[in-house]
Amino acid sequence: MSGKKQGLLLVLSAPSGCGKDTVLTEISAQMPIKRSVSMTTRAARPGERDGVDYYFADEAYFLKMLKEDKILEYTNYNGHYYGTPRTAVDEWLKNGETVVLKIEVEGAGNVRRLYPDSVSIFLVPPSMQILEARLRRRSSESEEEIQSRLTIARSEMQNAPQYDYIVVNDRLEDAVEDVRAIIRAEKHKSSRCGNQLSEVLHYAES
Amino acid sequence: MSGKKQGLLLVLSAPSGCGKDTVLTEISAQMPIKRSVSMTTRAARPGERDGVDYYFADEAYFLKMLKEDKILEYTNYNGHYYGTPRTAVDEWLKNGETVVLKIEVEGAGNVRRLYPDSVSIFLVPPSMQILEARLRRRSSESEEEIQSRLTIARSEMQNAPQYDYIVVNDRLEDAVEDVRAIIRAEKHKSSRCGNQLSEVLHYAES
Numbered sequence: 001m002s003g004k005k006q007g008l009l010l011v012l013s014a015p016s017g018c019g020k021d022t023v024l025t026e027i028s029a030q031m032p033i034k035r036s037v038s039m040t041t042r043a044a045r046p047g048e049r050d051g052v053d054y055y056f057a058d059e060a061y062f063l064k065m066l067k068e069d070k071i072l073e074y075t076n077y078n079g080h081y082y083g084t085p086r087t088a089v090d091e092w093l094k095n096g097e098t099v100v101l102k103i104e105v106e107g108a109g110n111v112r113r114l115y116p117d118s119v120s121i122f123l124v125p126p127s128m129q130i131l132e133a134r135l136r137r138r139s140s141e142s143e144e145e146i147q148s149r150l151t152i153a154r155s156e157m158q159n160a161p162q163y164d165y166i167v168v169n170d171r172l173e174d175a176v177e178d179v180r181a182i183i184r185a186e187k188h189k190s191s192r193c194g195n196q197l198s199e200v201l202h203y204a205e206s
Numbered sequence: 207m208s209g210k211k212q213g214l215l216l217v218l219s220a221p222s223g224c225g226k227d228t229v230l231t232e233i234s235a236q237m238p239i240k241r242s243v244s245m246t247t248r249a250a251r252p253g254e255r256d257g258v259d260y261y262f263a264d265e266a267y268f269l270k271m272l273k274e275d276k277i278l279e280y281t282n283y284n285g286h287y288y289g290t291p292r293t294a295v296d297e298w299l300k301n302g303e304t305v306v307l308k309i310e311v312e313g314a315g316n317v318r319r320l321y322p323d324s325v326s327i328f329l330v331p332p333s334m335q336i337l338e339a340r341l342r343r344r345s346s347e348s349e350e351e352i353q354s355r356l357t358i359a360r361s362e363m364q365n366a367p368q369y370d371y372i373v374v375n376d377r378l379e380d381a382v383e384d385v386r387a388i389i390r391a392e393k394h395k396s397s398r399c400g401n402q403l404s405e406v407l408h409y410a411e412s
């Protein structure tokens with residue numbers, strides 16, 4: 001191998017309640033991916049662990065990181081900051097890893113501009129009714145918060161066409177298989193295979 | 207469902223001896239695809255069946271079809287015509303089928319221009335040495351023909367970067383899985399999912 005192949009940067013967005021965490025957890029179990037842990041200033045929900053689901057930080061700390069250029073992208077959503085710490089991502093990509101960023105619509109646009117080779121997937125619910133039901137089952141949120149999330153979801157979904165791929169999360173296994181297929185396919189994009197091709201042809205002359 | 211989704215047109219090219227027929231046969235066994243049978247003016251090799259591997263035709267008949275605009279794309283390769291009869295392809299696509307065209311490099315360029323939504327895959331051997339060994343095992347051809355095929359293969363592989371994807375046919379199972387992943391992924395391209403998205407959002411208002 002002549003030089004390590006650059007890793008694949010995958011951006012995954014979805015309206016709240018679409019199951020992106022479940023999809024990602026399942027994919028992590030099936031193939032080696034690196035998941036960037038986002039930093040947020042919102043409060044932890046029951047069961048969420050600091051450093052695993054998110055880094056939970058107060059606003060002062062978040063703004064300090066931002067000022068020091070240690071945040072790759074960030075967005076303010078529903079009154080809270082969400083950002084991707086830059087630290088690990090570039091290192092992982094250099095090592096040829098598949099890196100998955102779970103980020104909001106606005107942040108996704110920023111990553112697309114910073115990493116034109118990145119691949120973006122928008123996960124959608126089978127219907128808005130099902131999304132609403134899923135949000136209610138979660139039960140950690142007030143009616144007001146649920147309505148706010150639904151309004152934001154409708155608005156976010158208008159951005160789906162800007163993503164490279166759209167995956168409907170109806171049956172979990174199908175959505176997982178769809179994302180896995182996208183990762184596998186993208187690694188064969190000819191724009192990423194220049195070195196490989198040279199190697200095949202190079203042997204011809206050796 | 208509001209209207210049938212347009213099918214996916216997949217173009218598969220590979221230097222002679224790279225195993226594209228084996229890959230396609232395996233994929234056909236695993237998922238529903240429609241394979242266009244090409245028409246050629248070259249002689250049938252032992253074991254090849256008319257109407258299955260190719261339609262074998264004489265030059266006069268081929269040129270008549272061409273004149274009547276019944277050939278979607280064609281090329282002259284090694285002194286013989288190879289073309290794709292137009293008949294079935296458009297009908298299959300209209301019905302939402304996945305249609306696979308096994309065509310030469312020049313023809314692939316023509317299809318890309320005619321069907322900008324088509325997806326193209328170039329299959330390459332792990333190395334030129336292995337390609338040569340595979341061509342020799344085939345044994346139906348003279349040394350001169352083998353050398354001619356190798357020269358053409360090297361030249362064809364220069365066109366690989368114009369294809370959307372490059373798949374190395376080392377282990378057959380891997381190459382088959384790669385092509386299947388590409389088909390699955392491409393069906394989720396956001397550019398093909400406009401209707402689906404409208405449906406999800408439409409339910410929201412109903």
